[in-house]
Amino acid sequence: MDIRAAVAHAPGQPLTLETVQLDGPRSGEVLVEIKATGLCHTDAYTLSGKDPEGLFPAILGHEGAGVVVEVGAGVTSLQAGDHVIPLYVPECRNCEFCLSQKTNLCQAIRLTQGRGMMPDGSSRFSLQGKPLHHYMGTSTFANYTVVPEIALAKIRPDAPFDKVCYIGCGVTTGLGAVINTAKVEPGSKVIVFGLGGIGLNVIQGARLVGADMIVGVDINDRKRPLAEKFGMTHFVNPQEVAGDLVTCLLDLTHGGADYTFECIGNVDIMRQALESCHKGWGESIIIGVAGSGEEIRTRPFQLVTGRVWRGTAFGGAKGRTDVPKIVDWYMNGKINIDDLITHTLPLDQINEGFELMHHGEGIRSVVVF
Numbered sequence: 407m408d409i410r411a412a413v414a415h416a417p418g419q420p421l422t423l424e425t426v427q428l429d430g431p432r433s434g435e436v437l438v439e440i441k442a443t444g445l446c447h448t449d450a451y452t453l454s455g456k457d458p459e460g461l462f463p464a465i466l467g468h469e470g471a472g473v474v475v476e477v478g479a480g481v482t483s484l485q486a487g488d489h490v491i492p493l494y495v496p497e498c499r500n501c502e503f504c505l506s507q508k509t510n511l512c513q514a515i516r517l518t519q520g521r522g523m524m525p526d527g528s529s530r531f532s533l534q535g536k537p538l539h540h541y542m543g544t545s546t547f548a549n550y551t552v553v554p555e556i557a558l559a560k561i562r563p564d565a566p567f568d569k570v571c572y573i574g575c576g577v578t579t580g581l582g583a584v585i586n587t588a589k590v591e592p593g594s595k596v597i598v599f600g601l602g603g604i605g606l607n608v609i610q611g612a613r614l615v616g617a618d619m620i621v622g623v624d625i626n627d628r629k630r631p632l633a634e635k636f637g638m639t640h641f642v643n644p645q646e647v648a649g650d651l652v653t654c655l656l657d658l659t660h661g662g663a664d665y666t667f668e669c670i671g672n673v674d675i676m677r678q679a680l681e682s683c684h685k686g687w688g689e690s691i692i693i694g695v696a697g698s699g700e701e702i703r704t705r706p707f708q709l710v711t712g713r714v715w716r717g718t719a720f721g722g723a724k725g726r727t728d729v730p731k732i733v734d735w736y737m738n739g740k741i742n743i744d745d746l747i748t749h750t751l752p753l754d755q756i757n758e759g760f761e762l763m764h765h766g767e768g769i770r771s772v773v774v775f
C-alpha cells in the first residue's frame with residue numbers, strides 16, 4: 407500500500423515527505439495506523455549523524471500511538487481495531503532476558519531491530535523499489551507502519567493518541583526510572599539533573615511515590631515553573647552557584663541525596679550526579695544518552711563508600727505489561743501529560759518540530775496524522 411512518511415535520506419539533512427510503499431504484515435507482525443507520534447532527542451541524535459548505529463535511508467520515530475489495521479499469521483494477542491503503543495524495547499516473555507525477571511531488555515528481535523529490519527531480516531518499507539530501514543523497530547514517522555506483535559502494547563480505546571503517544575518513550579522512561587530502577591521510597595531526597603521531557607517525568611514519578619525533597623538542577627531558569635508544578639521542591643541553576651555544585655547539593659540535602667537522576671546525557675553531570683549521592687547508600691541513575699565514544703569517570707572510593715551507579719533503558723519498563731497501566735494512570739488523573747505536550751504539528755511540519763527541539767522551545771512536540 408502507499409503511505410505518507412517523513413524519510414531520513416541522509417544524516418544532517420531535514421526529513422523529506424514522501425509517498426512510500428509498505429508491504430503487509432508477515433507472520434508475527436502487525437500493520438498499525440499511526441495516529442500521533444512524539445519527537446524525541448533520540449530521533450534528532452540519529453538524524454544528526456552522530457549515532458554510530460544510525461542507518462540511512464530510514465523512517466525514524468519511536469514514540470507513537472495508533473490502531474491495528476491487520477494482523478499477520480500467528481498473531482494472537484491483537485486484532486484489527488485494537489489501540490496500541492509501539493515499543494522500542496519489546497517484551498516477548500519467552501527469551502532468556504524476559505524469563506530472568508531481572509531486566510526489561512528483551513533480546514528476542516534485538517539483532518534485526520539494530521539492523522533496521524523486521525525479524526525475518528527484510529524491510530516492509532520501500533521507496534521507488536529500494537528498501538528503507540526501519541528504526542528502533544517502530545518507525546512512527548509514517549501514517550502506517552508494521553511492527554512485531556511482541557513490540558506492541560495494547561491500550562484502552564478511550565485514551566487520546568496525541569497525549570498517550572508520549573508514554574511510548576519519555577513518560578515511561580522518567581516514571582519507570584523512579585519506580586522500577588531506583589525503587590524510590592516515600593520520604594526520600596531526590597535530585598534530578600536536567601528538567602526536560604525526561605527529567606519532568608522523573609519529578610512527577612518522585613512525587614507519585616512520596617519523595618519529600620525533590621531538587622531540580624537546570625541551567626535554564628525557564629524550566630522552573632513547570633518543574634514546580636510537577637513536584638520539584640527546590641531549584642538550583644549551576645550557573646548561579648558561586649562554588650562547587652556538588653558541595654552546594656550536599657549542603658542542601660544535608661549530606662547527599664538518596665537518589666539522583668541524570669537526564670541530560672552529559673558525562674560530567676553524570677559524575678556530579680553520582681557524587682551528590684549520600685555516602686553509604688545513595689544511588690545515581692543514568693538516563694541521559696551520552697555522545698558516541700564518551701566515558702564516565704569518578705574516584706572508585708565514591709563506590710567503595712557505598713554509592714551506587716546504575717543506568718536505565720525505557721525506565722526498566724516491560725512494555726506490554728507496564729505501558730497499559732501507565733495509560734490508565736493518565737486517564738485516571740494520576741499523572742499529568744497534557745502540560746508536557748507544548749506543540750502539536752501536522753506531519754508536513756515535522757522539521758519545524760525538530761527546530762523547536764534544537765532551540766530548547768517547549769517540552770514535547772507531537773505530530774498528529
Ligand code: NAD
Pocket residue numbers: 446447448575576579599600601602603604605623624625626629644669670671672675692693694695696718719720721769
Ligand atoms: P531535553 O533537552 O528536553 O532536556 C535536557 C535538559 O537538560 C534541558 O532542560 C536543559 O536545559 C538541561 N541541561 C542541559 N545541559 C545542562 C547542564 N550542563 N546542567 C544542567 N542542565 C542542563 O532532553 P530530554 O528529552 O529530557 O532527554 C534527556 C536525555 O535522556 C537525552 O540524552 C535522551 O537521549 C535521553 N533518553 C534516555 C532514555 C533511556 O531510556 N535511557 C529514553 C529517552 C531519552
Ligand code: DAO
Pocket residue numbers: 446448468494495511512513516575695718719720
Ligand atoms: O537491548 O541492547 C538492547 C538495547 C535496548 C534499547 C535501549 C535504548 C534506550 C536508550 C535510547 C533512548 C531511547 C529513546
Ligand code: ZN
Pocket residue numbers: 496497498499500501502503504505511512513514
Ligand atoms: Zn524477551
